[in-house]
Amino acid sequence: MKPISLTRFLIEEQRDHGRINADLRLLIEVVARACKGISIAVGKGALGGVLGNAGSENVQGEVQKKLDVLSNEILLEANEWGGHLAALASEEMDHPHAIPNRYPKGEYLLLFDPLDGSSNIDVNVSVGTIFSVLRCPEGVTAPTEADFLQPGTQQVAAGYAVYGPSTILVLTTGSGTHGFTLDREVGSFVLSGRNLRIPEDTSEFAINLSNLRHWEAPMRRYIDELLAGKTGPRGRDFNMRWVASMVADVHRILTRGGIFMYPRDLKDPSKPGRLRLMYEANPMAFIVEQAGGAATTGRERLMDVQPTALHQRIAVFLGSRNEVERVTSYHQ
Numbered sequence: 001m002k003p004i005s006l007t008r009f010l011i012e013e014q015r016d017h018g019r020i021n022a023d024l025r026l027l028i029e030v031v032a033r034a035c036k037g038i039s040i041a042v043g044k045g046a047l048g049g050v051l052g053n054a055g056s057e058n059v060q061g062e063v064q065k066k067l068d069v070l071s072n073e074i075l076l077e078a079n080e081w082g083g084h085l086a087a088l089a090s091e092e093m094d095h096p097h098a099i100p101n102r103y104p105k106g107e108y109l110l111l112f113d114p115l116d117g118s119s120n121i122d123v124n125v126s127v128g129t130i131f132s133v134l135r136c137p138e139g140v141t142a143p144t145e146a147d148f149l150q151p152g153t154q155q156v157a158a159g160y161a162v163y164g165p166s167t168i169l170v171l172t173t174g175s176g177t178h179g180f181t182l183d184r185e186v187g188s189f190v191l192s193g194r195n196l197r198i199p200e201d202t203s204e205f206a207i208n209l210s211n212l213r214h215w216e217a218p219m220r221r222y223i224d225e226l227l228a229g230k231t232g233p234r235g236r237d238f239n240m241r242w243v244a245s246m247v248a249d250v251h252r253i254l255t256r257g258g259i260f261m262y263p264r265d266l267k268d269p270s271k272p273g274r275l276r277l278m279y280e281a282n283p284m285a286f287i288v289e290q291a292g293g294a295a296t297t298g299r300e301r302l303m304d305v306q307p308t309a310l311h312q313r314i315a316v317f318l319g320s321r322n323e324v325e326r327v328t329s330y331h332q
């Protein structure tokens with residue numbers, strides 16, 4: 001069978017199935033092109049002078065890496081002028097970024113984590129980009145932060161790119177989750193997995209176990225039961241993986257199942273979790289649900305959460321449905 005490019009896939013989604021419109025197609029193509037640019041920069045490593053710190057901090061007080069800043073610029077530059085966006089927001093920008101007046105404005109809001117897994121850049125481990133697309137509220141011409149604060153159920157598209165041994169783009173527009181692998185010679189993303197499905201059961205979990213002493217009781221109970229293995233209440237052994245790049249951990253789960261957890265902990269009570277709701281948790285939740293998995297905060301469905309701030313943090317449990325439902329029930 002002939003390879004199906006991302007462009008062809010999107011045109012068929014638009015023309016044959018009427019699932020997306022031309023502006024959303026353009027938006028996804030532009031984001032994908034920006035991800036190609038980021039992939040090239042990531043791949044150059046030391047030779048491109050892209051490793052190390054940028055010498056600045058983001059709004060969350062995290063040290064920015066050169067690649068955090070560069071990836072943010074690549075996504076901004078690519079998306080400003082196409083006429084498909086009303087505004088953008090990013091992990092690396094304190095406030096939403098307005099589309100300059102010299103360009104036409106569109107009906108969508110784009111949010112992204114330009115470079116996910118920053119701590120892995122300098123050690124040559126997989127990193128990625130995560131994005132989420134919302135509709136700009138009706139009648140709003142100059143969107144503010146409040147216009148972005150829509151629950152995850154309102155997303156019209158979400159995706160991530162993982163820059164690993166190969167570069168892969170995973171995408172949903174609400175009709176399944178699909179994977180595309182970058183053909184580096186041709187420079188185009190090619191469909192490599194239509195309708196990806198996450199197995200309902202799993203014996204593999206992903207968590208940063210070093211936070212164990214800070215967890216709440218239901219979380220400790222769940223992990224204790226997994227660690228007890230064959231002779232414990234679960235009656236089987238569980239394996240553990242933790243890349244510390246959410247994109248890479250989620251991609252593994254999309255490929256062979258698993259549960260990913262970043263629970264709320266009591267280390268810093270001002271932070272209700274580590275991951276950011278709007279551009280990490282929600283897009284991943286949409287992708288995972290569209291692949292038959294589940295995503296919760298440990299207490300409720302992630303995509304039902306009404307956001308209160310652009311950079312708000314949240315607890316995340318996602319992946320194989322039966323494990324996510326079990327750990328969620330322990331919290332209730």
Ligand code: AHG
Nearest residue numbers: 113115116117118119208244245246
């Ligand atoms: P970012 O690099 O965008 O700040 O995100 C890093 C996130 C996520 O990718 C990963 O799952 C988690 O932080 C790792 O946290 P620990 O360092 O606590 O393991």
Ligand code: MN
Nearest residue numbers: 113116117280
């Ligand atoms: Mn991230």
Ligand code: MN
Nearest residue numbers: 091113115116
């Ligand atoms: Mn990031």
